[in-house]
Amino acid sequence: MNPPARFLARQKTVAGLVVAALLALGIALYGALPDQMAIHWNAAGNADSVVGKPIAILTMPAVVVFMSLLFEITDADVGERIVGSLAMLLLLAVQVMAFGVNLGYNVPIVPITLALAGGMVAVAVWFEMR
Template sequence: MNPPARLLARQKTVAALVIGALLAVGVALYSTLPEQMAIHWNAAGEPDNVVSKPVAVLAMPAVVVFMSVLFELTNNDVGERIVGSLAMLLLLVVQMMAFGVNLGYDVPIVPITLALAGGMVAVAVWVETR
């Protein structure tokens, strides 16, 4: 197994790194983020759901913790752990894009997210068929 795959197979390590990064960035940006933050966009790229800043900052780390607990409670093979790690990394990127949008940057969130999700599916299929 190549080094990136070995790291991704260590799902708990990836989860800890992603949670740490999400919390660190959230804390670092907290004072500059708006009180109400967009967290979801429709297919046209328009925000269609907003929540308070604390929820927006803490929801994604909570989702990653939940995913990690589910992986610990189920019997997963290496391929499934790699796919789970990729999903957590995707959530990290999505949260960074959401922070960027809420800070006023013009982030094309829908095409980037779709491309990343498609890439993740391709890698997942590749991992599972090896």
């Protein structure tokens, strides 16, 4: 197994790093973020769901922890752990973009997220086929 695959197979490590990064970023940006934050966008790129800042900051780390627990409970194989790690890294990227949008940056979140998700699927298929 190549080094990137070995790292991604260590799903608990990836989950821990992603949660730490998400929490550190949320804490660092807390004062600059608006009280109500957009967390979902429609296909046209318009925000269609808004929540309070604490929920917007803490939900994604909670999702990653929940995902990690599911991988442990289900006794996932190496391929499934790699795909899970890729999904967690995708969630990190989406949260970073959401922070950017909420800070006023013009981030084309929908096309970037779709491209990243497509790339994640391609990489996951590649890992599974090896």
